[in-house]
Amino acid sequence: MHPAKSVIYFTIATGAGYGLFFWLALLAFHGLLPANKIFAFTALAISFGLIITGLLSSTLHLGHPKRAWRAFSQWRSSWLSREGVMAILTFIPMSLFAIAWVLMGKDTGVIRIIGLIGAVMALITVFTTSMIYASIKAIPAWHNIWTKLSYLVLSLMSGSILAMAIVAAFGYPQAYHLMHPTAVFIVLGLIVKILYWMHILTSKLVSTAESATGLGKFGEVSLAASPHSEDNYLLKEMGYQIARKHATKIRVIVAVLAFLVPLVLIFVCMHSLGGTGRTFGLIATALICMIGLVFERWLFFAEAKHAVMLFYGEQKV
Amino acid sequence: MTSLPKTAPKKKLGLVIDLDICVGCHACATICKEWNTGAKSAPLTDINPHGAGQDGVWFNRIHTFETQSNEGLSRTVHFPRSCLHCDDAPCVTVCPTGASYKREEDGIVLVNEDICIGCKLCSWACPYGAREYDETEGVMKKCTLCVDKIYNENLPQMSRAPACVSTCPTGARSFGDLKDPSSDVSKLVAAREGYALMPEQGTNPVNRYLLPRPKKDRTAVDQSPRQLTHEDTSTDGAALLARWVDKILS
Amino acid sequence: MGKSFGRNPFATVKEEVEYSPQVGETVKFSTCYMCACRCGIKVHLKKGKVRYIEGNPDHPVNKGVLCAKGSSGIMHLNAPGKLTKPLLRTGERGSGEFKEIEWDEAMDLATKWLGDTRAKDPGKLAFFTGRDQSQSLTGWWASNYGTHNFAAHGGFCSVNMAAGGLYTIGGAFWEFGDPDFDRTKYYMMFGVADDHDSNPIKIGLGKMKTRGDCKFVQVNPSRNGYGAIADEWVGIRPGTDGLFVFALIYELLRSEKVDFPSLARYSNAPWLVIDNPGKKDDGLFLRDKKGNPLVWDLKKKKAVNAYSRTITPAFAGTRKVGTKKTRPSFELLAQRYMADEYSPDNVADKCGVPAADIRRIAAELAHAAFEEEVVINEPWVDTWGRKHDKMIGRPVAIHAMRGISAHSNGFHTCRAIHILQVLLGSIDTPGGWRYKPPFPKPIPPAPKPTPPHYKPNTVLGGGPAGFPTSPEHLIVDDAGEPLRIDKAFSWEHPLSLHGMMHMVLRNAAKHDPYDIDVLFMFMANMAWNSSMNIGETLDFFTAKNEDGSYKIPKIIYSDAFYSETVPYCDLILPDTTYLERYDCLSVLDRPFSSAHGMADGIRHPVVELDRDVRAFQTVLIELGVRLGLPGMVNKDGSAKFPGGYPDYLVNHERMPGIGPLAGWRGKEGTKKGVGEPNPNQLDKYIENGCFWIDEMPMNIQFFKHANQKYLEYSKKMGWIDEASPVVFQLYNEDLQKFRLAAKGHGKKQPPEQHRARIEKYFDPLPMWYLPFEERDVDVNEFPIHALSQRPMHMYHSWGSQNTWLRQITGSNKLHIHKDMAESLGIDDDDWVWIKSRHGQVKGQVKCITGVNKNTVWTWNAIGKRKGAWGLKHDSPEFNKGFLLNHIISDVLMPDQSGHEYSNSDPVTGQAAWYDLRVKIEKCMPEEFGITSPIYDAPKGPISDKNISEYGKGLQGTPTKGRVEPAEWIGQRHFNSTLIPGIKDGHGNKIKGDK
Ligand SMILES: Nc1nc2c(c(=O)[nH]1)N[C@H]1C(S)=C(S)[C@@H](COP(=O)(O)OP(=O)(O)OC[C@H]3O[C@@H](n4cnc5c(=O)[nH]c(N)nc54)[C@H](O)[C@@H]3O)O[C@H]1N2
Ligand SMILES: Nc1nc2c(c(=O)[nH]1)N[C@H]1C(S)=C(S)[C@@H](COP(=O)(O)OP(=O)(O)OC[C@H]3O[C@@H](n4cnc5c(=O)[nH]c(N)nc54)[C@H](O)[C@@H]3O)O[C@H]1N2
Ligand code: SF4
Ligand code: SF4
Ligand code: SF4
Ligand code: SF4
Ligand code: SF4
Ligand SMILES: [Mo]
DSSP, X not given: OOOOHHHHHHHHHHHHHHHHHHHHHHHHHTTXXXXXXXXXXXXXXXXHHHHHHHHHHHHHTSSOGGGGGGGGTTTTTOHHHHHHHHHHHHHHHHHHHHIIXXXXXXXXXXXXXXXHHHHHXXXXXXXXXXXXXXXXXXXXXTSSHHHHHHHHHHHHHHHHHHHHHHHHHTXXXXXXXXXXXXXXXXXXXXXXXXXXXXXHHHSOOSOBHHHHHSOGGGSEEEEEEOSOSSOOHHHHHHOOOOOHHHHHHXXXXXXXXXXXXXXXXXXXXXXXXXXXXXXXXXXXXXXXXXXXXXXXXXXXXXXXXXXXXXXXXXXXX | OOSOOSSOOSOOXXXXXXXXXXXXXXXXXXXXXXXXXXXXXXXXXXXXXTSTTOEEOOSEEEEEEEEEOTTSOEEEEEEEEEOOOOTTOHHHHTOSSSOEEEOTTXXXXXXXXXXXXXXXXXXXXXXXXXXXXXXXTTEEEXXXXXXXXXXXXXXXXXGSSOHHHHHOTTOOEEEEESSOTTSHHHHHHHHHTOBOSOGGGOOOOSOEEEOOOOOOOHHHHOSSOOOOOOSOOSSSOHHHHHHHTTOOOO | OOOOOOOOTTSOOXXXXXXXXXXXXXXXXXXXXXXXXXXXXXXEEETTEEEEXXXXXXXXXXXXXXXXXXXXXXXXXXXXXXXXXXXXXXXXXXXXXXXXXXXXXXXXXXXXHHHHHHHHOGXXXXXXXXXXXXXXXXXXXXXXXXXXXXXXXXXXXXXXXXXXXXXXXXXXXXXXXXXXXXXXXXXXXESOSSOSSHHXXXXXXXXXXXXXXXXXXXXXXXXXXXXXXXXXXXXXXTTOHHHHHHHHHHHHHHTTOSOHHHHHHHBSTTBEEEOOTTSTTTTSBOBOTTOOBEEEETTTTEEEETTSSSOOBOSSOOEEETTEEEEXXXXXXXXHHTSGGGSHHHHHHHHTOOHHHHHHHHXXXXXXXXXXXXXXXXXEEBTTOOEESSEEEOOEEEEXXXXXXXXXXXXXXXXXXXXXXXXXXXXTSTTSEEEOTTOOOSSSXXXXXXXXXXXXXXXXSSOSOOOOOSGGGSOBOTTSOBOSTTOTTSTTSTTOTTOOHHHHHHHHHTTSSOOOSEEEEESOOTTTTTSSSHHHHHHHHHOBOTTSOBSSOEEEEEXXXXXXXXXXXXXXXXXXOTTSSOEEEOTTSOOXXXXXXXXXXXXXXXSOOOSSOOOHHHHHHHHHHHHTOBTTBOTTSOBSOTTHHHHHHHHOOSBTTBOSOOSSBSTTSOBOSSOOOOTTHXXXXXXXXXXXXXXXXXXGXXXXXXXXXXXXXXXXXXXXXXXXXXXXXXXXHHHHHHHHHHTTOSSSOOOHHHHXXXXXXXXXXOOOOXXXXXXXXXXXXXXXXXXXXXXXTOOTTTGGGOTTHHHHOSSOEEXXXXXXXXXXXXXXXXXXXXXXXXXXXXXXXXXXXXXXXXXXXXXXXXXXXXXXXXXXXXXXXXXXXXXXXXXXXXXXXXXXXXXXXXXXOTXXXXXXXXXXXXXXXXXXXXXXXXXXXOOOOOSOOOOOOXXXXXXXXXXXXXXXXXXXXXXXXXXXXXXXXXXTTOOOEEBTEETTOO
């Protein structure tokens, strides 16, 4: 599939934004967050910022952005619609929590509950996003449980790294509370991703040129002439080709940037650095991880083979 | 209704394509373009019409495949491909706006371009590449089964058929109600064991394809090919000539 | 379309579909001209624009269907390269520097150039035409002008098929005959990609295959297109079909699977041939005083008139008749083809067809012809008055085209195929191959080519072209040297019936045999895909004398588009397109008859002209008037056809009562074929959908060559002079006459240097020889055959300017067999050099299995020259597409005497496009990505379009109606006969319904 920037940004940013909110709300729930308006504002601004710009970028690449509101109507059947609806709904508890916390500087009682509700809905929203892709049978590389898991886990992972960086930036010790969950999710993330890759490389074929054309009974099917001598919409949108060797290279980059380096760095920062060093260390970690995720998401699209390519020379998907 | 019709469509209008006689002439592809560029989905925009990267919206495309059997027998098969108007159309269920819908009365899958937001998701969901995004219009388009032709009372009966069907020079394309077992198309499909593309995708296409029939080629079956018995086996046929000299042959 | 805009974001909007838009305001009927097949079309017009073009269901040619080209007519009309005004060259030839001029100036100039030439010597005008269908007009104009230097493009097209047929059976393949698709049991197709009968062949194949009781054999090095649906693909090696056919004949003869009765009645098989070696009558037919050929009657035990009613002819045996030793021609034929060299085993390797397959196919042919007779219970009478109570068919049908004709041995191979048909007794029988009226004609037809007269302002006094039957008819001087600029009808190519347009530029530029004053061309892309050896041809266009003047002083050209040829001409007369003018598809020219009946038709303007161009035919007639050409002016010098071409169509009479159109003749429009002009004739045609057909009763639909009633009808219609039988000429005496001349007999003899060649190739019986390129080049260095094929969706050079068609094929690939690719280390999309002894061209590869292993092929005429057709310079047609024409030489390697013959068939002068031999070399990586050669671009028009939204605003106005759709069954009739329950009829019409 064609790896479109807008979609790569959309999935990573919203994932991180919701993840970040999840951890903030969780800390708040356990009364671990300082009721400091500046901190609250910065943290939530980053979370909201990521989510909103993410949603915007996905909207702006539409053929008719002005009609985007119509996308709410089909929540009964369409995961994209559900994602839209959830995103909006999730803003309610998120906003209440934010208002209370930032303006009233309160994070007590009912607000904590609302925060928690927001956190759960945030995860559900991330899940709906994952389902947009996981629900597409024509792309076996997406149509599996690992797609959903990796979206969820990576959202929580990127979220907690961000949370750590921000908390640390304000010099709060609470960063320690996030250290181990973060580590855990980084490891989980790596595992899930590895399992995803193993799955798509080993899972049995869904469709073949033979089943696509129904000509299998005559033997092996190969394309002798394409309908058009130049590329058409289908080839541009779904015909993206990436060499196996290239893909493996990128997997390594992802493993290193998104997981291994951050894993090491957070311990280094927390234990052997202090003050600004730690702050910048963690911010750097967060950035490196994000860059790693860009590679991860790019590959997620680039190496996904679409069934239609079976009509254009692909042998199997 | 972008959830699929709750009650199964009353009719299942669709196409039947006979690969036994399709010569890959592309007539059904260009006439489709010609009809539809001024019809419901008008225009079927073309980009770079006179330069590099020429591309455009086509509802019907002709591929050519070759097959190679283990015995080394190979053949060439021309293969037209358009929307199959699936019963369980994923292009419909993924659509967030309801622009992509399947009609209850005849099962035709259409796009309501007035509300389509151009998210392209349906084109990802279709395993058959039957959806066509119009860059300039920012909406999705697709085979309409010539809905504004087949019901059109302003056209004479012979024209009241999908453009691709009525123009096919070899007669490789048929059209009708594939739900009604007593319809002629259903009989054609039954007799020729018409099949669906990529059944494993669970889309339950309405359109059917008819396989090329067995070649009337004895070499494949019969290892000792027939041959004529010679009346004369000499190198110059002199004996036969001699025989003909006085023979009344007329 | 129902626009419903619910504002509730959660509501599902329901679309109201408009079922019955009013498609167009008006519907007009005409005839398609996206190719030469001439299908009937219905043009739906809205706001004066074309909304939709569909097939006319009532039209005899296409019965409602259209092909990919016909369905893209809208984009032809909207092509970027359309010419808009007359052009006068201002820069060098080829530069594309023109100034637009007014028509008055253009006509004055043309009149002056043509007038001066005519006043000097009309023969100094060379008038050659390409893809047109008005050769009866242009040829007539040429003879009125007085030049013998006229021809259409047939010389580089398919004259081998025309000559092979007209000198053997009085008809021809090409578009002049039809397989009986409804009845045939065995159909063989030799070397056809799409052909002129584009839709009829497709319709027929669909029928035949659906019927299911017929075997379809495709003989073709390539398996694409029609080959894909053939039951058997014979992947023959190019140029060897003759051998293959001889081997089939070998098998049939040796097993006596030959229709002797039919041979006795309808062919010259029993005619007695004089056996008198070294003498001037050797190999000629023995004739009685009245000139009738003789046969040996076994009962009467004497030689009798071959035409007499009851004969029992001998088919073999040397007999003395009077003083002459004679043998039936059949013996000569049998002797030749029963010889060992033509046994399946001996030809198998040369053809690349296993001997067992050849034997089996021969057996299958014999079985189909003699065991599977089809009978039509329809009494008929033959020319000897013999009554036949039924029509017995030998259901073997054959069609062959340029895969046979575009080789230097094509004439003889084409004859060989006809002889196979005759031996099987299948010609014009039920299930066989059928003549389309006005064929059959006498073998060959009567007209003879007319020699030059060198008289100022004088008509030619005959047609430029004709059918030589002996050396006397050649257009040569006393020394035997050519008198035509193309050297047609000379000793180099005596039977070049269609002229040799492919040699005109070379000869005119080299002043060989002489120089001309004006070259006048119409509708032929001679600076690109229509000439061999493009590079040199362009030099011929621009060649200059010492004084700087062009060797070809003046070139006038009529094109409708900015083709590659336009920039090389001096005066451009811009033409209209097929939807904007009158055209005539005439019985005097190339009618679109079917075997059921004679048909002709017209085109008429269905859309308004939007630019300053004029229909060429009208322009030509006006030029005729300005030049005062007889036939175009009245005594007082006033125009005979002031109304231009349409006026001519109605009022011109070629012979009394016979005009361009055969339908609705006579004052009241009640006469057909012959009758005085009818002022309302064109209206009649338009009323009837622009065609006229005269369906023939069944009893004259078959055996037309010997069907008394048919031949009388044919005479009545003015197609033949005498209602006498057309006797198949297996052994062709006319060819023998040329051979005798070469052997030193007769007044007109070939110059020394051509003797051996004439003697060899004017064999009265079909022969096979190595195609000349294969004979001359080192086949070890150039081991591969290279071919081009017509894409079904493109028409020569016009397709690439078509927004839709160029999306299907905007660049072409070289198709090579996977095994060859492997051995050369080549993969899909690699770039390769295709090298011939003449040059090299670069292209991209597609590996397939459906092609002969020694053969590569590519699509014809996809590669274009930068600067042409109004396309942007980055177009793939210019940068990726390629032509084989660059590496095909127009002349053969010099012979011992240093003479360069045209790269053509030695008998007919047919261009040997498919003799090309090449080697393939993979390009260096840095050479990938772009074709070669690429010539620099002339200053042509360049489209500025980035988006085309044709159809926006042409949607039909809603009328809210709705009728239930009727199901449509392809091949409904034949499916109904096979599948219980399917109703008979056509498409969505059920037989019996109103
Ligand atoms: N769509 C379309 N239709 C056209 C035209 C067009 O440009 N486009 N052009 C029209 C014109 S002008 C003409 S002349 C006709 C030509 O009609 P065709 O003869 O059908 O055209 P070609 O493309 O020359 O096809 C030649 C075929 O012969 C095969 N062939 C080559 N060499 C040999 C051989 O040695 N033996 C055998 N058995 N086969 C061989 C080639 O593989 C090819 O399939 O088509 C007419 N119709
Ligand atoms: N390599 C290779 N070359 C071939 C062949 C092949 O098989 N292989 N085939 C050969 C054969 S059989 C043929 S017939 C020729 C065909 O070659 P041509 O007869 O040259 O046909 P086109 O190439 O279409 O060129 C016709 C010209 O007519 C112009 N034209 C189109 N419509 C109109 C009109 O309405 N009015 C006027 N005045 N002009 C118009 C076009 O713009 C074009 O310039 O190609 C030959 N060239
Ligand atoms: S029009 Fe008919 S024959 Fe031609 S490609 Fe389409 S289905 Fe095949
Ligand atoms: S073919 Fe594709 S577009 Fe058509 S209904 Fe099926 S899934 Fe939808
Ligand atoms: S592109 Fe249009 S039709 Fe397709 S899913 Fe999106 S909104 Fe629905
Ligand atoms: S049914 Fe109509 S829209 Fe669909 S492919 Fe055929 S012509 Fe095109
Ligand atoms: S075959 Fe096609 S292009 Fe040629 S006349 Fe018929 S419809 Fe037109
Ligand atoms: Mo031709």
